[in-house]
Amino acid sequence: MLTSDTLRYTRIPLTNGSGAIPAVGFGTLIPDPVATKQATKTALEVGFRHLDCAERYRNEEAVGDAMQEAFKAGRIQREDVFVTTKLWNSNHRPERVKHAFDASRRRLQLDYVDCYLIHTPFAFRPGDEQDPRDERGQVIYDSGVTLVETWRALERLVDDGQCKSIGLSDITLDKLREIVAAARIKPVVQVESHPYLPEWDLLEYCNLHGIVLLAFAALGHGMEPRLLDDPVIIGIAQRLRKTPAQVVLAWAVQRGTALLTTSVTPSRIQENFDLSPIPEDAMREIRGITTSVRFNAVVETGVPGFIPRAR
Numbered sequence: 405m406l407t408s409d410t411l412r413y414t415r416i417p418l419t420n421g422s423g424a425i426p427a428v429g430f431g432t433l434i435p436d437p438v439a440t441k442q443a444t445k446t447a448l449e450v451g452f453r454h455l456d457c458a459e460r461y462r463n464e465e466a467v468g469d470a471m472q473e474a475f476k477a478g479r480i481q482r483e484d485v486f487v488t489t490k491l492w493n494s495n496h497r498p499e500r501v502k503h504a505f506d507a508s509r510r511r512l513q514l515d516y517v518d519c520y521l522i523h524t525p526f527a528f529r530p531g532d533e534q535d536p537r538d539e540r541g542q543v544i545y546d547s548g549v550t551l552v553e554t555w556r557a558l559e560r561l562v563d564d565g566q567c568k569s570i571g572l573s574d575i576t577l578d579k580l581r582e583i584v585a586a587a588r589i590k591p592v593v594q595v596e597s598h599p600y601l602p603e604w605d606l607l608e609y610c611n612l613h614g615i616v617l618l619a620f621a622a623l624g625h626g627m628e629p630r631l632l633d634d635p636v637i638i639g640i641a642q643r644l645r646k647t648p649a650q651v652v653l654a655w656a657v658q659r660g661t662a663l664l665t666t667s668v669t670p671s672r673i674q675e676n677f678d679l680s681p682i683p684e685d686a687m688r689e690i691r692g693i694t695t696s697v698r699f700n701a702v703v704e705t706g707v708p709g710f711i712p713r714a715r
Contacts, residue, residue, distance in 0.1 A: 421569025526706025
């Protein structure tokens with residue numbers, strides 16, 4: 405039987421990488437660097453040991469500063485924290501991958517990164533401009549590189565020893581199958597997933613191939629229709645004397661996924677870590693929810709569809 409501690413401290417082994425990924429993770433997509441640093445410090449203090457970052461978020465320095473302060477204070481060690489960051493779309497050319505990776509690692513002030521993800525499967529025009537557009541305002545894509553070529557460059561990062569695992573974000577099942585067929589190192593997969601977008605087929609495929617599925621937007625980020633206002637979720641929360649967020653996050657861990665939440669509010673950060681199991685009848689109730697919503701259209705274009713509302 406899962407206990408509170410075994411649920412919140414669940415770690416999922418990386419069968420195609422080094423170590424294990426803490427299932428309960430903290431996302432750092434927070435627009436303000438000062439708020440990012442403080443929220444990251446709070447997350448580490450309450451017990452989060454998995455931080456999700458990205459070049460695109462433009463705040464890796466703030467996350468690095470927060471980690472270094474925690475390390476220097478002696479509260480936690482570097483090896484206790486699983487750090488993920490991501491390669492942005494304008495750096496998909498193989499010759500740009502190592503430079504982008506090293507730049508992220510320097511901003512994070514780390515000797516190594518636990519997981520490096522391709523942020524989306526879409527390549528943009530290579531260069532320092534993150535959002536290249538033509539005169540009509542349309543994204544300029546790069547047809548001169550394939551996702552497999554970019555993946556090979558990530559595999560070389562693992563070979564070099566400064567990156568322990570690699571993966572794909574914002575990926576569809578069909579595109580994932582292509583990479584798995586060609587990959588020497590199988591990926592971690594990060595996608596939007598929650599009770600309104602459970603991605604059961606993708607999860608089944610990942611389980612079959614020993615791939616960790618990491619869910620972002622695990623609480624729907626306050627967008628309409630509001631997941632945390634769903635009557636099924638509210639009913640379970642009231643019955644179990646938990647918050648709706650704690651119900652949804654427990655569901656995510658118990659079905660075998662890792663997850664990310666984002667907040668700048670200390671009480672919310674604490675709430676999102678204080679998880680304990682929900683019973684099987686509650687798991688079945690949540691699976692019976694029929695509302696179907698994708699909040700982020702990034703899988704269709706490579707352009708992020710929202711900035712999360714930090715609870």
